[in-house]
Amino acid sequence: MDHATLVGIDLGKHSFHLHGQDQNGKAVFRKKLGRKQLVEFFATHAACTVVMEACAGSHHMARKLATFGHEVKLISPQFVRPFVKSNKNDFVDAEAICEAASRPAMRFVTPKTESQQTLSILHRVRESMVRDRTRTINQMHGFLLEFGVSLPVGRTGIVRLPELLTLHALPPRLIAVLERLHEHFKYLQEQIGEIDCELARQLADDDTGQRLMSIPGIGPITASVLAAEMGDGKQYGCGRDFAASVGLVPRQYSTGGRSNLLGISRRGDKHLRYLLVLCARAYMQRLEKQTGRLAEWVRTMLTRRHSNVVACALANKLARTAWAIVARHTTFNAEFSGLTR
Structure with a gap:
């Protein structure tokens, strides 16, 4: 029954829906498996082509299944959507993935390595902290402006906030809130600095990143992101x-x-x-x-x-x-x- 040469997997958090096809495109099985069952299934299955959508968890699963000798391919979800037939469910999605993968002109996503994923996560954490720092700065500027205190644009005035608070007669509760925000700002500033140092250390050991930095205008952050996203x-x-x-x-x-x-x-x-x-x-x-x-x-x-x-x-x-x-x-x-x- 399970002589499938192409298997489409609709990924989930706890359950996975499989659709298997033979070399003629005929469906040979449909299965719903848990995460542990999925790994055990492909560990004993004959080598075949496994296709998934490029989404959360797909790169880890691709690396895992590749160790069993399978050829793993990832497809962008936008290219799978046109192959979904009428009503949508998980098995139909898995079948659509097989249909999309069988197209000779289909474009696939290269699975990322663990180092690439880790570097990408580090950049996302940094981006989130930068947004949070900007939000905190804007809050402090806005709260002070409500009480007639105007600070210089950007982080210049925020760094000297404790000194500036002593020069203005402000409510004690407002001062307490601003001090709490200032401590949060300093924490974010420290964390972003540590991430920048870590990225710089990784980039110093990366030949690709060093060559990317030779392009005018491109600095360490962009070079690091490019190296993580492009691979080879x-x-x-x-x-x-x-x-x-x-x-x-x-x-x-x-x-x-x-x-x-x-x-x-x-x-x-x-x-x-x-x-x-x-x-x-x-x-x-x-x-x-x-x-x-x-x-x-x-x-x-x-x-x-x-x-x-x-x-x-x-x-x-x-x-x-x-x-x-x-x-x-x-x-x-x-x-x-x-x-x-």
């Missing part, structure tokens, strides 16, 4: 594919032979896209000090287009350059804005 870069056919996966290429709505390009698609990892745009803006702010073909290209673009458009175009170029450096094991040549081996 082999899952992308070219630099444009990587830029498209980040959402930095125009959306296309063409018909009847007439090409119509819209704004950037904004697909993929929004945090990575945000960092690349920030890198582009940082490069543009120091444009008068930049030399080479890339700087000339940016100056020419600024004479024709708005700076926001140029920033997105430059972020697109940085993403393509980053892919080329990772996939071809090269470094950035600032003089010629090219790649050297």
Whole structure:
């Protein structure tokens, strides 16, 4: 019964729904298994192709099943949705995963290693803390402004908050709240600093990250994120594919032979896209000090287009350059804005 060559798994937290097909695409079994049962099932099953949606827990499960000799593939959920037949349930989802995986032109997601996942989690924790720090700063600014106290913009005034509180007659309860927020701000500042130091240590031992930092405008944080997300870069056919996966290429709505390009698609990892745009803006702010073909290209673009458009175009170029450096094991040549081996 279980001569399946292709198995689709609809992942869950505690239960997993399996749909198995033979080489002719005929369904041979449907199973609902727990996490432990799933591992035991594939440990004794003949080697086959296992397909899952790229979602929470999929990368760990892919690594686990690959140790049993199975070929594991991950598909983006947006590519599975069109294959769901009418009413939706877990077994139908597993069948749709098999249908999507059987398409010859289907694109798959490369499973991440443990180190890549850990580094990605570290960046997400840092991003969350940065947002919390900004929220705390804004709260302190707002509470003080309610009582007529205006501080300098940013973290400058917040760092000296205990000194400033002694200069104004404020209610004791408000001072207690502000001191509590200030302690929280200092805690977040310390934690973010520790994470930055840890990322810097990891990046110092990573050859890929060091080569990515040779790109103008890209710093340690962005280089670390790129190294974690791209891996070896082999899952992308070219630099444009990587830029498209980040959402930095125009959306296309063409018909009847007439090409119509819209704004950037904004697909993929929004945090990575945000960092690349920030890198582009940082490069543009120091444009008068930049030399080479890339700087000339940016100056020419600024004479024709708005700076926001140029920033997105430059972020697109940085993403393509980053892919080329990772996939071809090269470094950035600032003089010629090219790649050297």
